[in-house]
Structures are given as C-alpha cells and as structure tokens.
Amino acid sequence: MTDTVDEVELPYDEDASQQEKIEALQERLEILEAQNEEMRDKLLDANAENNKYQQKLERLTHENKKLKQSPLFVATVQELTDEGVIIKQHGNNQEALTEVTEEMREDIEPDDRVAVNNSLSIVKSLDDETDVRARVMQVDSSPDVTYSDIGGIADQIEEVRETVEMPLENPGMFEDVGITPPSGVLLHGPPGTGKTMLAKAVANQTDATFIKMAGSELVHKFIGEGAKLVRDLFELARQHEPAVIFIDEIDAIAAKRTESKTSGDAEVQRTMMQLLSEMDGFEDRGEIRIIAATNRFDMLDRAILRPGRFDRLIEVPKPDEAGREQIFKIHTRDMSVDDDIDYAALAEMADDASGADIKAICTEAGMFAIRDDRTDVTMSDFENAYEKIQDEEEDEDVSKTFA
Ligand SMILES: Nc1ncnc2c1ncn2[C@@H]1O[C@H](COP(=O)(O)OP(=O)(O)O)[C@@H](O)[C@H]1O
Numbered sequence: 001m002t003d004t005v006d007e008v009e010l011p012y013d014e015d016a017s018q019q020e021k022i023e024a025l026q027e028r029l030e031i032l033e034a035q036n037e038e039m040r041d042k043l044l045d046a047n048a049e050n051n052k053y054q055q056k057l058e059r060l061t062h063e064n065k066k067l068k069q070s071p072l073f074v075a076t077v078q079e080l081t082d083e084g085v086i087i088k089q090h091g092n093n094q095e096a097l098t099e100v101t102e103e104m105r106e107d108i109e110p111d112d113r114v115a116v117n118n119s120l121s122i123v124k125s126l127d128d129e130t131d132v133r134a135r136v137m138q139v140d141s142s143p144d145v146t147y148s149d150i151g152g153i154a155d156q157i158e159e160v161r162e163t164v165e166m167p168l169e170n171p172g173m174f175e176d177v178g179i180t181p182p183s184g185v186l187l188h189g190p191p192g193t194g195k196t197m198l199a200k201a202v203a204n205q206t207d208a209t210f211i212k213m214a215g216s217e218l219v220h221k222f223i224g225e226g227a228k229l230v231r232d233l234f235e236l237a238r239q240h241e242p243a244v245i246f247i248d249e250i251d252a253i254a255a256k257r258t259e260s261k262t263s264g265d266a267e268v269q270r271t272m273m274q275l276l277s278e279m280d281g282f283e284d285r286g287e288i289r290i291i292a293a294t295n296r297f298d299m300l301d302r303a304i305l306r307p308g309r310f311d312r313l314i315e316v317p318k319p320d321e322a323g324r325e326q327i328f329k330i331h332t333r334d335m336s337v338d339d340d341i342d343y344a345a346l347a348e349m350a351d352d353a354s355g356a357d358i359k360a361i362c363t364e365a366g367m368f369a370i371r372d373d374r375t376d377v378t379m380s381d382f383e384n385a386y387e388k389i390q391d392e393e394e395d396e397d398v399s400k401t402f403a
C-alpha cells in the first residue's frame with residue numbers, strides 16, 4: 001500500500017515534456033481504473049462464494065451436532081450405490097442401506113470402517129489410528145478357561161496368581177508391606193504345556209481389563225507401525241487400569257538378532273525397543289501387569305530379561321507322570337468313557353507327552369470309538385490313539401529330516 005503520492009513511482013522520466021507527462025499519467029489512470037473494476041468483480045464473486053460456504057458450514061455443523069448426540073457403532077462400508085451406502089455392522093453382521101451427505105460420500109469407499117449412529121447414519125469414517133485401537137480392543141473378550149482346566153503345573157499357577165492376580169486385586173497389601181509388586185512375568189517352556197491357557201485363566205479370574213496380543217501381530221511391514229501398536233497397547237492399558245497385557249509368543253519381536261528369521265529387520269528391532277521402553281516406564285504407570293509367553297526362551301534377546309522388565313521368569317515344563325494323569329482326567333471330563341479306564345497307566349504310557357499331546361490323544365481315542373460305532377471310549381481306544389499319534393510324529397520327524 002502506498003500512503004503518500006511521493007512513494008508512487010511515476011510513469012515518466014523527470015525530463016519529459018509536460019504533454020508527455022500528462023499522456024503517461026492518463027494512460028496509467030486508465031489501467032488503474034480497469035484493474036479496479038476487475039478487483040470489484042472478484043470481490044463480488046468471493047462474497048457470493050463466501051455466503052455459499054457459510055451456509056454449507058451451518059448446515060454441516062447442524063448435521064454434525066445431530067449425529068453426535070447418540071452413541072456410535074462401528075460398521076464397514078460394503079458398497080456405494082445410487083440408492084445409498086450399504087454398510088455391515090460389526091457385532092451383529094447385519095447389513096443396512098443408509099443415506100450419506102455428498103461430502104461424506106466423497107470421503108468413503110468400500111472396506112472403510114465407519115462410525116454409525118443409532119439410526120445407522122454414517123457419522124464419520126474412522127482413520128487408521130482408531131483402526132489399530134479397535135483391533136487391539138477386539139481381542140479383549142474374556143476367554144472361558146479356568147485354573148481347574150489346567151493340570152500338572154500347580155506351582156506355576158500359584159506363582160502367576162501371586163504375581164499378577166494378587167497385586168491387582170489387593171494393591172494395598174503390597175503397599176502395607178512396603179514392596180513393589182512385580183510388573184511382569186514371562187512364561188517359558190516347550191510348546192503345548194499350557195502357557196497360553198494359564199494367561200487366559202488369569203483373564204477369566206480377574207476383573208482387570210485383559211488385553212491380548214500375539215507377538216506376530218506386532219510384526220508389521222511398515223516402518224514405525226509395530227512400535228506404534230506397542231504404544232497403543234500400553235496406552236489402551238493405561239486408559240483401562242487395572243489391566244493385564246498378555247503378549248503371547250513374544251519371541252516374534254524379541255528374538256536375538258542373530259537367530260531371528262527376520263534378523264536385520266530394523267522394524268522388528270524398533271518394535272522391541274518400544275516394548276522395552278514401555279516396560280521400563282512401568283513403575284509410574286499404575287495398575288498394569290504384563291504377562292508374556294514363549295516356546296523359545298533360548299532365542300530371546302537378553303535385553304528383555306534385564307532386571308525391572310520381567311521380574312519373574314516362570315518355567316512351564318512338560319508334565320510329570322502325576323501331571324499327565326491329571327491332564328488325562330481333565331480332558332476326559334466331558335467324554336463318555338468306560339468305567340475301567342486306568343488313568344495312571346495312561347500317564348505312564350504317554351511318557352514325554354505335553355498337555356497338548358494328551359488332548360490330541362483323548363480326541364483321537366474318541367475318534368476310534370466313533371469309527372467303531374461305540375459311544376463309550378475304552379482303554380484300548382486310548383492305546384490305539386497313542387500309537388497312532390506316535391507314528392504320525394515319527395513320520396513328521398522323518399519328513400523333517402529329509403526336507
Ligand atoms: N497343563 C495342561 N493342562 C490341560 N491341558 C493342557 C495343558 N497344557 C496344554 N493343554 C492343552 O493343549 C492346548 C494348547 O495349550 P497352550 O496353552 O496353547 O500351550 P502353550 O504352552 O504352547 O501356550 C490347550 O488348549 C489344552 O487343551
């Protein structure tokens with residue numbers, strides 16, 4: 001902006017004649033007038049446009065307010081049709097046809113996750129962040145395993161209850177005694193010994209929010225995604241204190257660099273670093289406990305075992321003979337078996353079997369009875385089942401050797 005005429009650059013040289021000066025000024029005046037005209041037109045246009053947007057804003061604000069009043073449900077967009085948008089609600093899987101505003105329509109495409117209100121109008125489309133959260137939330141449902149379903153590892157059950165369940169249920173007791181309850185336990189041992197089961201039983205027993213995540217679910221292709229998921233996981237736990245975070249098969253993200261299949265995968269490393277830093281920040285994190293499980297203790301990066309991370313390492317071994325007997329009894333509880341089943345003999349026979357193996361033997365024994373058109377499972381069904389499973393395992397070992 002020019003305030004005074006002095007600052008205007010004159011359109012003629014100092015030494016031009018009077019006549020030339022006037023002509024030049026006149027020419028300049030004409031140009032300025034034309035420009036002025038043009039600007040006024042533009043201003044009018046802009047004003048009109050502004051009015052239009054103002055109206056649209058009002059309409060949308062109103063609509064937004066209306067939509068946000070009721071609780072929202074999550075749905076997935078199936079199809080955009082001329083009649084409206086077909087959505088499928090999560091939870092009951094019902095499809096519905098719903099209308100959307102022009103603006104919303106441009107925003108969504110099939111497979112998008114959206115929030116809908118009571119009358120199934122789409123309120124907003126959910127971005128990735130909500131998506132990750134929702135995925136974590138989904139695994140939150142309490143499984144129906146109880147401690148009495150687990151055989152042969154009474155000591156381990158006791159230890160887990162003492163370190164996870166008790167501090168959550170009775171935090172005052174630890175305060176009174178003046179000790180900090182352990183923040184994390186790591187269950188390790190051969191596959192099929194009941195580690196996952198044990199964590200599920202804890203979930204069932206405690207009122208705390210139980211958040212389960214498999215290590216493999218934390219492994220992602222995209223940079224930063226795994227670490228973000230770990231952050232979300234702990235954030236979610238903080239929001240739902242008291243909470244238990246269960247990371248099954250933690251070796252997927254916490255394997256030694258040299259032995260990891262994904263070794264050199266910087267993304268997996270970053271995910272683990274994030275996990276470590278979340279665990280280190282635990283003390284001021286309130287009532288959050290972490291349970292992790294692995295079949296590959298030997299493979300774990302020692303960093304995760306440093307003090308202050310997992311305070312308790314609980315080995316869950318294969319069951320001994322008495323344990324096997326107990327597990328046979330557990331898995332035949334709901335089966336129709338002969339009266340003369342000798343559980344001690346079964347336990348002796350299934351030498352070296354894990355809990356999962358015993359379950360497989362029981363199921364297979366049932367199959368023998370079915371094939372024979374009987375409803376009662378006999379001792380010899382169990383023996384045949386054991387033979388069969390042994391043979392299958394040998395075949396597998398052989399094929400592995402030649403693979
Ligand atoms: N100690 C056990 N008592 C009873 N059943 C068991 C036991 N261990 C394993 N099982 C059976 O094997 C299945 C797999 O066990 P799981 O807990 O997944 O083993 P893992 O130690 O590999 O996590 C269980 O669902 C259960 O049927």
Ligand SMILES: [Mg+2]
Pocket residue numbers: 192195196197248249293
């Ligand atoms: Mg498991």
